[in-house]
Amino acid sequence: MKLILKIWRQASPKDEGGFQTYHLDDASQDMTFLELLDALNEKLIVEDQDPVAFEHDCREGICGSCAMMINGRPHGPGEETTTCQLNMKAFRDGDTIIVEPWRARAFPVIKDLVVDRSAFEKIMEAGGFVDVDVSAVPDANTYPVARRDAEEAFDAAECIGCGACVAACKNSSAMLFVAGKVSQYALLPQGQMEGLQRAWNMVAKMDELGFGSCTNTGACEAECPKGVSLAHIARLNRQFLKAGFKKVGEEKN
Amino acid sequence: MALLDSKIPEGPLAEKWKKHKDSLKLVSPANKKKLDIIMVGTGVAGAAAAASLGQMGYNVKVFCYQDSPRRAHSVAAQGGINATKNYRNDNDSDYRLFYDMIKGGDFRAREANVYRAAEVSNNIIDQLTAQGVPFAREYGGTLATRSFGGVQVSRTFYASGQTGQQVLLGSYSALKREIAKGTVTMYERRQMLEIVVKDGKARGIVCRNLVTGEMERYSAHAVVLATGGYGTIYFLSTLAVNSSGAAAYAAYKKGALFANPSFIQIHPSSIPQLNDYQSKLTLMSESLRNDGRVWVPKQKNDKRAPGDIPREERDYYLERRYPAFGNLVPRDIGARAAKERCDAGYGVGETGYAVYLDFEDAIKEQGEKAIRDKYGNLFDLYRKITGENPYKQPMKIYPAGHYTMGGLWVDYNLMTTVPGLFAIGEANFSDHGANRLGASSLMQGSGDGYFILPYTIGDYLADEIKNPRLPIDDPEFEKAEKEARERIDRLMNINGTTTPLAFHKELGKIMWNHGGMTRNEQGLKEGLKMVNEVEERFYKDLKISGSTGSMNQPLEKALRVAASFEISRLMLRDALNREESCGAHFREEYQTEDGEALRNDDEYMYVAAWEYAGDNKEPKLHKEPLNYKYVTVKQRSYK
Ligand SMILES: Cc1cc2nc3c(=O)[nH]c(=O)nc-3n(C[C@H](O)[C@H](O)[C@H](O)COP(=O)(O)OP(=O)(O)OC[C@H]3O[C@@H](n4cnc5c(N)ncnc54)[C@H](O)[C@@H]3O)c2cc1C
Ligand code: SF4
Ligand code: FES
Numbered sequence: 001m002k003l004i005l006k007i008w009r010q011a012s013p014k015d016e017g018g019f020q021t022y023h024l025d026d027a028s029q030d031m032t033f034l035e036l037l038d039a040l041n042e043k044l045i046v047e048d049q050d051p052v053a054f055e056h057d058c059r060e061g062i063c064g065s066c067a068m069m070i071n072g073r074p075h076g077p078g079e080e081t082t083t084c085q086l087n088m089k090a091f092r093d094g095d096t097i098i099v100e101p102w103r104a105r106a107f108p109v110i111k112d113l114v115v116d117r118s119a120f121e122k123i124m125e126a127g128g129f130v131d132v133d134v135s136a137v138p139d140a141n142t143y144p145v146a147r148r149d150a151e152e153a154f155d156a157a158e159c160i161g162c163g164a165c166v167a168a169c170k171n172s173s174a175m176l177f178v179a180g181k182v183s184q185y186a187l188l189p190q191g192q193m194e195g196l197q198r199a200w201n202m203v204a205k206m207d208e209l210g211f212g213s214c215t216n217t218g219a220c221e222a223e224c225p226k227g228v229s230l231a232h233i234a235r236l237n238r239q240f241l242k243a244g245f246k247k248v249g250e251e252k253n
Numbered sequence: 254m255a256l257l258d259s260k261i262p263e264g265p266l267a268e269k270w271k272k273h274k275d276s277l278k279l280v281s282p283a284n285k286k287k288l289d290i291i292m293v294g295t296g297v298a299g300a301a302a303a304a305s306l307g308q309m310g311y312n313v314k315v316f317c318y319q320d321s322p323r324r325a326h327s328v329a330a331q332g333g334i335n336a337t338k339n340y341r342n343d344n345d346s347d348y349r350l351f352y353d354m355i356k357g358g359d360f361r362a363r364e365a366n367v368y369r370a371a372e373v374s375n376n377i378i379d380q381l382t383a384q385g386v387p388f389a390r391e392y393g394g395t396l397a398t399r400s401f402g403g404v405q406v407s408r409t410f411y412a413s414g415q416t417g418q419q420v421l422l423g424s425y426s427a428l429k430r431e432i433a434k435g436t437v438t439m440y441e442r443r444q445m446l447e448i449v450v451k452d453g454k455a456r457g458i459v460c461r462n463l464v465t466g467e468m469e470r471y472s473a474h475a476v477v478l479a480t481g482g483y484g485t486i487y488f489l490s491t492l493a494v495n496s497s498g499a500a501a502y503a504a505y506k507k508g509a510l511f512a513n514p515s516f517i518q519i520h521p522s523s524i525p526q527l528n529d530y531q532s533k534l535t536l537m538s539e540s541l542r543n544d545g546r547v548w549v550p551k552q553k554n555d556k557r558a559p560g561d562i563p564r565e566e567r568d569y570y571l572e573r574r575y576p577a578f579g580n581l582v583p584r585d586i587g588a589r590a591a592k593e594r595c596d597a598g599y600g601v602g603e604t605g606y607a608v609y610l611d612f613e614d615a616i617k618e619q620g621e622k623a624i625r626d627k628y629g630n631l632f633d634l635y636r637k638i639t640g641e642n643p644y645k646q647p648m649k650i651y652p653a654g655h656y657t658m659g660g661l662w663v664d665y666n667l668m669t670t671v672p673g674l675f676a677i678g679e680a681n682f683s684d685h686g687a688n689r690l691g692a693s694s695l696m697q698g699s700g701d702g703y704f705i706l707p708y709t710i711g712d713y714l715a716d717e718i719k720n721p722r723l724p725i726d727d728p729e730f731e732k733a734e735k736e737a738r739e740r741i742d743r744l745m746n747i748n749g750t751t752t753p754l755a756f757h758k759e760l761g762k763i764m765w766n767h768g769g770m771t772r773n774e775q776g777l778k779e780g781l782k783m784v785n786e787v788e789e790r791f792y793k794d795l796k797i798s799g800s801t802g803s804m805n806q807p808l809e810k811a812l813r814v815a816a817s818f819e820i821s822r823l824m825l826r827d828a829l830n831r832e833e834s835c836g837a838h839f840r841e842e843y844q845t846e847d848g849e850a851l852r853n854d855d856e857y858m859y860v861a862a863w864e865y866a867g868d869n870k871e872p873k874l875h876k877e878p879l880n881y882k883y884v885t886v887k888q889r890s891y892k
Contacts, residue, residue: 028530032530035532038530038754044798046796048798050798050799051807053806056495058326058328058494059494059532060634062415063324080633081637110464110804117321118320121321121439125432128426129426131430132383133308134707137379137382137383140338140379140383140388141396144393144394146394147391151390153385157387158415161324184385191385
């Protein structure tokens, strides 16, 4: 199959960047999207051109590396799919495919399709953990957890930290990412102690890092490759309101 | 043989670790602040260790090549993590897990280490639960378990088919907590290239910053490698594509012995290779064999659709050959049995190199919902890749390279033969012998990280308190950086016509055909020749574009492939040396009448540890004899 690829090329964070057009004549529907990029890069390397930089590792939809916009959608067409799971059967002979990095103020481009997602790391450091020491813990069956709650906590914890929610959002909000973590712990007895503080701190950090605010468009949920649900944002909001009410923001950690 | 002092404590098996802990030196809180530890790797092992050491008060510097520690390869583990809680009251115990691992490893692992791994397993589940890891629960709210291959109890804890993700995120969150506290400093997007050894001790590392391309030097009182396995020597494997043994190999070149490199696990159930473009094989977790039944048609080259083949014309060959364990035989056995059927012409699918994993009976008995609850995400994964619906038709599976039991030789304290250089998780060789049982790697890595290394490293560091940090302009740092630069320049300047990816594919084919599921002398020797030949071409014809002064992914890859040649050679040599079959190492010349691995305990009951002797020189073999006091060594049987 013949394809035209318009790919964002940007040599460094300071570089302006722009689209470059590539013609691939021997693409196959048997490839995944990343294997298509591999094939393009093989050509570019041999022609002594700089290959397209993109992130990838697990290639099975779980590490969250393979961030890119394909034809205007995070991770391209397909429901609950990461780029590495995207099959070329989704495209037709003669198609033009536009490939860009995530676009968000909090995710500056490093090179080509590679962006800096360390803002997510900082949000996690603001409270994305249970405040418990190694070894100072009771037997795992001490606190029963209703199966329904455990399953919902798992659904929230499935987040792979890819950033598609941010890329999909017109406000570049990271609410779904934050909500997944806050909700996971809010549903479990282990996360209760510092629960409100966590919600407060993580949201405050998100605001500080230049992510936009949530206006409930639902674009994040629609593009989340793990199907993390908007219901978690509702839970986060409740926690956050409670935290504001109790003025936890004014307490010292 | 002073070099291989395993430091296994005296005393009864069940008391060794306790006694040993009591004898280890401690470092006072004030002194811990003065000590720096470098942790390379943030998988289950590295993240857990870094979090623990940070909490204890050491200064920890952590490195990974991804943009976030959360993306380490451990995130992909699916099926579960073992512990001897005996929550099912099925008479499980530390001894039973120990016994299962020793037997599963075909009597090629150290008793003391394995027992310790079983002993700390319960603490891990407690720890992870306290961290908010959402393990699967029963309706009553207690933790659920399931069974894995090679065992007859239900001791595997899980979080759907994403246990690795949840376990890693638990440890990652603990790591984040320490980073927030300032005890741990994180360095992402770094490729470690050299280990700095001064006066015989590991004192630092040299990395390439993957964003700027700059070389960076980091100094410490001890260096820990938690860099994972080297299964990507097969090119196609279930590992993350950027995984490699390059870091372990750098340690080997600095004097750390490399143990049992030929012990590589081929997992019986991965989605078969579908085409030549493929860059990765996707695992279908062993947990599926709790409910899935493996079969092939009884008739050769049977091209009928699976649903059209009546039950009596199906060969449930695992149940037939191994009635006691059935579909839950250990991985090496399951993998070879699949290969045997396919080689004999009974395989299915387009290529004839696949077998069925069928859930029809389980769905009939338990209903589709129950199966979806247990394996939903794996079924979805399967459907995404193959376009087939496993609720309606059986999965097609075939073995794939998966896990390396071999790795850096470590003593009971998890220290390599280079003082101050430790190895944990899949990067070391210690606990799985010649074959790893399912759900025991997350366990071993977490155990090493949370509960073993944090104690044993103190014993070494207690004597390092007086030693100041090695300045990074020390000649040893200069030398290490120069070596790394020269390696890079050499690769960049070849300017040939073949990409690193193409070379990797070529190497992978050789290794799969000559050092894969079964091996023989002639094939191994041929393999060695071929690896040498491709490597020679690599240094004449490699092509990397772009510059060294910025992000350059082909260069990163070329550095890994260069090390993979050398590891492959070591692996083939080890396989040649071991003239017996044991666990995953199956030499065709040594098998029983019914095709099982035939060990030679008189001559090969040892750990083969290889010492680097210089480029183009034969490595030197050291043997650590294995003694079994607490189990009866016998021919493994799962019948
Ligand atoms: C598909 C799959 C499913 C599995 N399922 C299970 C299961 O259900 N249960 C189970 O117990 N085990 C399972 N395993 C095995 C298990 O996942 C691994 O053995 C284990 O996670 C390894 O953990 P680790 O911490 O040792 O290393 P890894 O998780 O491999 O981490 C390696 C780390 O080292 C870093 N690193 C490596 N080289 C360098 C370098 N040169 N410079 C800087 N950083 C470097 C990486 O960035 C990474 O952070 C599975 C494995 C696979 C492939
Ligand atoms: S919530 Fe979904 S889209 Fe957002 S980072 Fe997590 S997995 Fe990605
Ligand atoms: S490469 Fe890991 S999610 Fe795509």
